[in-house]
């Protein structure tokens with residue numbers, strides 16, 4: 001679980017996060033949504049320990065990050081997995097080498113132990129024959145699965161995904177969403193996903209935090225989002241005619 005209390009961040013006197021309080025539950029897919037420039041990336045970088053907030057606290061399973069020693073902060077960061085926008089695989093490494101990279105960097109495991117773990121996570125993301133392929137030789141969806149395998153290879157307690165569906169067709173995007181949700185539940189991970197994808201909001205939005213101009217303007221579940229009359233949320237989520245119709249049908253069905 002990650003608990004965020006009154007988080008504030010400014011750059012050159014301009015406040016970008018204006019006092020965010022929320023929490024992200026274990027075993028759930030937690031989504032951060034909001035318009036471009038609303039502060040999603042800065043928020044996620046604070047959660048990753050890459051940006052130091054000016055005020056407020058972030059508490060990871062009971063441990064307040066700013067109160068930890070540098071060594072404890074380093075240990076905590078090793079409990080975090082990250083799926084970057086665009087996958088961010090090393091082009092010159094094979095799939096297996098990409099996935100093994102964190103184990104090689106941060107553990108003292110033997111080659112065979114690391115290989116076993118790589119086999120296990122690649123199998124978990126349904127990539128059994130891709131070990132020796134290079135990123136350029138596999139599809140975007142497969143690259144994303146490699147990125148997920150690499151993010152979970154260290155058995156993280158926290159998983160952060162930045163726009164995990166960018167560049168994928170809608171069908172593949174749903175497969176990736178479902179895979180992230182399954183893994184989150186299976187390993188009881190606290191997963192936080194930064195997304196623009198309304199399909200993800202509807203499919204896997206177990207907790208949604210909506211940011212607007214650096215504030216938390218709304219939070220709730222994908223079921224709540226159908227019912228809310230918060231204008232900022234409805235303007236954002238239902239900017240598409242299709243989603244307006246889906247919402248209308250949902251509300252009619254309930255009445």
Ligand SMILES: Nc1ncnc2c1ncn2[C@@H]1O[C@H](COP(=O)(O)OP(=O)(O)OP(=O)(O)O)[C@@H](O)[C@H]1O
Nearest residue numbers: 011012016034035036037038039040041042043196
């Ligand atoms: N290092 C920085 N220095 C100064 N300003 C920054 C820095 N990082 C972000 N900002 C500003 O903070 C605001 C929020 O940016 P952020 O990248 O978090 O938005 P976002 O919601 O992730 O947008 P997008 O959806 O387009 O990625 C923007 O006005 C941006 O210019």
